[in-house]
Amino acid sequence: MSLGQTHAGADRKWLDKVTTATMRSSAVYEMTSGDIGRTRSFVREFLATGQSMHAWTVSGRATDIAQLVVSELATNVCKYAPGPCLLDVESDGTMLSITMWDSGAVLPSPSPADPARVGQHGLELVLAVCQSFELRREAVGKRVSVQIALQDSVERPPSEEAAR
Template identity: 40%
Template sequence: MRATPEASHDDDDGGPAPDEYLIRADYALSGGDGCIADARRHALAFLDQAEADYPLSVPARTRDLTQLVVSELVTNALKYAPGPVLVELRITARVVNVVVWDSDPTVPAARVADPGRIGQHGLEIVKAITEALFVEQQPVGKCITARIALTDTPSSGTARR
């Protein structure tokens, strides 16, 4: 994992602007045994480093949601796309962004909720627990970004879902 502090442009209070990335980290996953667990460990290490290096607190709820989102998005990428999976984590004073790139250009779609269906609920879960979910087609593959609030309570948009 490579963590990089972002250039700081202070706001009027002397701290970073709320939407400015404080730190980001990226890593590649080969798809071997244990890589989903490795991705979750990388996410926790990233959040620990952000807390240690910057004046912010990452609530337990955000830690849990970040691990869940990383797990679901990486699982989908490994299941449906050939080749490597790239993960980038970014944090601001307000949110954690989980970005997953894979080589399949197909834009995923959440299926209609069906409590009787076994499996294939990952995207439904990610959409339900995040503030926003973006899918961007790339020249090769796609990039999915999930935004998770750094608060203990869900945002009004998330709570409505």
Template identity: 50%
Template sequence: MNDSTTAEQGRAPAATPDLWAGAAYDGDTGSIAVARAMAAAFLDRARDRHGLPVPAQAHADAQLVVSELVTNAVKYAPGPCVLNLEIRGPVLEITTWDTDATLPLARAAEPGRIGQHGLEIVFALCDGFEVLREPVGKRITVRLALGPIGPFDV
């Protein structure tokens, strides 16, 4: 994404390329572990190269959210999926794109239900959730706090 595109969307571009990462996956189940590892490595780089505070809990939460979102893409959308990670101030934006235009629906909590708790987990961990239909498929963006958030940071 170039600077003019992000400016047109009303968002400032990231400070450095190291604060953004993206990957496309073929949609097989191995994509889930690879995406989770990418999220961990991305946050490690942000901490080690840029001195950004990434609390251990936020590190673990980000990997879990990525795992849940990519799992849903692999499970419910045929074909490829895309994962983008971007740090904006104290917030990690996690965006996935997949080929299925069906909007996700979180089910009511049922402790006895086996499976289908992914969106419940994502909602519990994240500070923002947005779904957009695309010409092909859908794009889901969630925001996860890496530290204290001020009124103008989100």
């Protein structure tokens, strides 16, 4: 039995407050190649903590997407802006916000469509799976912010229906 099923009344109000709590966390990396995996672990652990402490419902697909996105963002930092990087994550249990700051001045942009191109599809993937994407120049460097839904949509896009 879940906590929500065993308690009612005043206790239920407490549970509603707990499950809607916003959680934030940050980490700093030097952005060596080993740090890419550490960013994935950081996001995975953040979501697991939200599930255990705040009873968030996070789909396996959302966890996979969050790890893919942070990995792609971290890879871009390693390739184009080596040096310190700040990773901020925040969620209320519905949407996950990932923000990555680095010292590089060049803003990323998706490459034009080219079926013969090998690699350089990371930003295209990020744009395809995120609910929002924002680039912002800072006094030093840039900030990339994305949002990812933590639950799978009830309505699936036609391409997913056809794939079944």
